[in-house]
Amino acid sequence: MKKLHKDAFLRRCNELPTNIIKKHIDSGDITLEEYIESGLMESKVQEVGDLAAEEMRINRIKEENQEFYNQIENDEKEIDEIQDALNSGEIRKEGILENTYIDEKLLEKIIGYSQDAYSPENNKESLGAGTDIFFFGRSGSGKTCILASIFWYAEDKGLFMDDTNSMKGINYKNKLVEGIDKGVLPFRTPATQEAVTYISTTLVDENIKTGKQEKSPLNFIEMSGEFFQQAAQNPDSLKDSIDAHGYLSNSNRKLLFFIVDYDIRPKGNTRTKQSQDFQLVLNHLDKYKKALKNTHTVYIVVNKSDLFPKHVVDKNAFALEWFMNEFKAVYTMLRDKREKHKFKLVSLPYSLGTFIFKNSYLSEKCEESPKRLIKSIGKHSAFGRSRSYGIFSSNN
Numbered sequence: 516m517k518k519l520h521k522d523a524f525l526r527r528c529n530e531l532p533t534n535i536i537k538k539h540i541d542s543g544d545i546t547l548e549e550y551i552e553s554g555l556m557e558s559k560v561q562e563v564g565d566l567a568a569e570e571m572r573i574n575r576i577k578e579e580n581q582e583f584y585n586q587i588e589n590d591e592k593e594i595d596e597i598q599d600a601l602n603s604g605e606i607r608k609e610g611i612l613e614n615t616y617i618d619e620k621l622l623e624k625i626i627g628y629s630q631d632a633y634s635p636e637n638n639k640e641s642l643g644a645g646t647d648i649f650f651f652g653r654s655g656s657g658k659t660c661i662l663a664s665i666f667w668y669a670e671d672k673g674l675f676m677d678d679t680n681s682m683k684g685i686n687y688k689n690k691l692v693e694g695i696d697k698g699v700l701p702f703r704t705p706a707t708q709e710a711v712t713y714i715s716t717t718l719v720d721e722n723i724k725t726g727k728q729e730k731s732p733l734n735f736i737e738m739s740g741e742f743f744q745q746a747a748q749n750p751d752s753l754k755d756s757i758d759a760h761g762y763l764s765n766s767n768r769k770l771l772f773f774i775v776d777y778d779i780r781p782k783g784n785t786r787t788k789q790s791q792d793f794q795l796v797l798n799h800l801d802k803y804k805k806a807l808k809n810t811h812t813v814y815i816v817v818n819k820s821d822l823f824p825k826h827v828v829d830k831n832a833f834a835l836e837w838f839m840n841e842f843k844a845v846y847t848m849l850r851d852k853r854e855k856h857k858f859k860l861v862s863l864p865y866s867l868g869t870f871i872f873k874n875s876y877l878s879e880k881c882e883e884s885p886k887r888l889i890k891s892i893g894k895h896s897a898f899g900r901s902r903s904y905g906i907f908s909s910n911n
């Protein structure tokens with residue numbers, strides 16, 4: 516700035532708008548001291564100070580918001596955290612649209628997101644005749660999500676006929692399906708006997724050879740992963756946990772699904788812990804009534820296969836190899852128990868689809884996994900005809 520101009524500004528300093536004075540100070544053209552020496556009024560000095568403080572405050576918010584947007588971009592924010600921040604005014608819709616990958620449509624979903632609290636209801640009625648399907652795995656491994664995805668797919672394709680004798684189960688299932696349809700995930704299943712329930716349905720499938728429709732009644736049993744963990748620690752708790760209401764000890768054919776969590780982020784689901792629990796439960800089941808005797812097939816479901824490395828093309832092969840490598844001891848034990856009880860072994864990868872917002876929201880649903888699983892259940896259920904006893908049936 517030329518000296519001539521500078522002197523003119525200083526001479527008229529008390530007539531200048533505060534933002535101009537601040538601009539000179541920020542650019543270093545004229546210092547605050549120079550203004551004060553030239554007679555800048557106390558009130559004007561105060562105004563410049565206020566303006567600087569306000570600017571700092573805005574910059575700080577911008578930085579904080581940027582940090583928030585970065586976290587969204589890095590998949591570090593859950594959907595309800597984003598919703599809360601929008602509701603509280605901490606961040607604005609425009610800011611999200613401008614600074615993240617979220618578009619108008621997804622933003623609407625965030626705004627309208629709600630996760631209903633409901634839990635399965637006690638169902639003491641004993642199971643009807645059919646094939647009983649159990650999901651075993653640690654809390655957070657994805658058992659309820661798989662159940663929801665199976666029913667979501669079956670409903671869409673008209674594969675199941677609900678059995679109204681298990682209304683409590685059907686109501687619970689309907690809520691799960693409603694949720695999954697919108698991408699909303701279930702809460703953790705409560706670890707109480709009251710929350711152990713079953714959903715009875717009938718799988719209707721066409722026999723490829725005869726062209727006739729065949730029906731297979733199925734009972735899906737839903738329980739908390741904590742029960743599985745309890746049963747692993749203490750065989751005496753089996754009756755009150757995974758055999759609550761005696762579902763496990765009836766004489767129906769059984770399909771046991773061991774849900775292996777590929778993701779190790781859920782609290783404590785390390786490979787070692789999962790492996791130890793599967794071994795303990797298998798051993799207990801071996802001695803528990805006719806649980807394994809009535810087991811027709813044990814499934815190893817490597818869940819959350821959407822998290823497999825990007826380069827993996829053949830997810831089946833990868834899931835099987837990964838399981839055999841990481842869960843060697845479980846595999847050895849499975850072979851041993853299989854010799855004794857003659858059940859079949861099937862391995863499958865599974866994924867509900869694409870997850871975003873730190874695994875809290877299902878943005879795209881995958882049909883492939885439920886489709887294969889239901890097909891396999893059909894084959895291994897009471898009307899199933901499969902006779903192959905190879906270790907890990909490839910034609911699953």
Ligand SMILES: Nc1nc2c(ncn2[C@@H]2O[C@H](COP(=O)(O)OP(=O)(O)OP(=O)(O)O)[C@@H](O)[C@H]2O)c(=O)[nH]1
Nearest residue numbers: 654655656657658659660704739740819866867874
């Ligand atoms: N990436 C990915 N995450 C999944 C998938 N399925 C489930 N999840 C995540 O796993 C979390 C737990 O799933 P749940 O089905 O509630 O687990 P659970 O085994 O029923 O747990 P408990 O009820 O406590 O025994 C979900 O909230 C998702 O964040 C999947 O296919 N892929």
Ligand SMILES: [Mg+2]
Nearest residue numbers: 658659703704
């Ligand atoms: Mg659950």
